[in-house]
Amino acid sequence: MTVRLRAHHLLCMLTYVGKGYSAAFTDNYDAIVERLSGGEDILLVAGPDDICRPLLGEDGAHCLNASVVERDALAAAAVGGLLGRPLGPGQRIALDPAVLARMREAFRQGTTRRACSECEWLDLCSRVSAGGFTGTKLVCPG
Template identity: 65%
Template sequence: MTVRLRAHHLLCLLTYVGKGYSPAFTANYDKVVKRLGEGEAVLIVSGPDAICAPMLDEREPHCLGEGAAERDALAARDVGALL
């Protein structure tokens, strides 16, 4: 299977310490980190990803906002330059 990640979550993973927006978010994030640690492949996607999943049922999920999309664009640019 493949872990779908948006670009800015590549950077978030570097500083993740087991805390988050809610217990459901943190539990899901821990599962994603475990999958990555086990060597699962990553697919960079535009928009909500495996980490966003628990937040998509919120009234106004910030994962769908312009701010998240802007962070994705900046992260994709910066990570792409390094690769």
């Protein structure tokens, strides 16, 4: 199977420690991280993805906002630059320990975080990153 992710979630997954918008959201995110940790690859999509699913039934779901689409574009450019290839909808990414470590180090250094500037989770992610990603749920099979 494949996990469908929008580009900015490539950054969010790096610092995910089990916090989110609701219990349904975090339960869903936990299941997705478990799938990724089990070796499933990522298919980049435009718009709402597997992580967004629990939020889509809410009035004014932010997943559809133009600011989130812009966040996706910035994240795709940053992560694509890091991985040395253009990223966009339809592209696949296979996580392995080396890729995850490169992505986390770039995030920690701030080189891939332009997409995060207006995010409500910025402070939490900054603390997780500064703490060496302790307590994060995503691990890679290796």
